[in-house]
Amino acid sequence: MLKFNAAAALLAAGLLAATTAPSFAADAKGDWERPNGASKIRISSCGGALCGKLIWLRDPRNDTQNPDTSKRSRPLLGVQIVQSMKPTGTDGQWKGKVYNAEDGKTYTGFIKLTSANKLKLEGCVMGGLICKGETWSRVK
Template identity: 80%
Template sequence: MTSKLIAAALGAAALLTLPVSTVQAADATGEWARPNGASKIRISNCGSSLCGKLIWLREPRNDTQNPDASKRSRPLLGVQIVQSMKPTKKDNQWKGKVYNAEDGKTYTGFIELTSANKLKLEGCVMGGLICKGETWTRTK
């Protein structure tokens, strides 16, 4: 009888820990709008990473600040600005690269899903010591 009680207790303990071990990462894929409303970005899977490209611009323009002169005449629409984001140890956060078309530079970047409809994006310099970011709102 004692072994049955121990087995029941172990079974109950296993059930209590089950939800913790089956927690799934939040879904950052979808369409997001910048807070100023100037653009929308579609975040999608690209292999084992997340990537994001510009899908809408209030004022369409070319990639004039790109350091590669051959790309300065290309339209910004369709350009991948969120690149190779891989999960970090922090829940709902990914790290990769962020291309800033306003200055033509690529930064170490982080995206973090802060709620189901809010995605914080940061671009960092000096190994992440100085970061600047904004929070995007899900549109789809």
């Protein structure tokens, strides 16, 4: 007859959770929607990193805030806004650059898959002291 060992069961559950949690980062690839529903971004591999480009805009427009004046007439659709995200080694977090078309600036950025269908994106200034972000939802 087998005896139930609560400590062993908790240890097994903890090991299972520890081995499955980081796998979220590998699943960050796919299509994501911003909380306001104004755009969709496709995250995919790009040279050993993750990148994301705009694949849908509710109100298509040009990149009018870009600091490079030669790019201000280009459509935002197709622009890479998540750039060169590489694993930080911290709990499924990735670090790279984020282009914000609303102000035309590129920030230090972080992404982290918080669940199978939620991706947190942050853009930071001052070496990461001040960050602002939002949580995107996976498009089904």
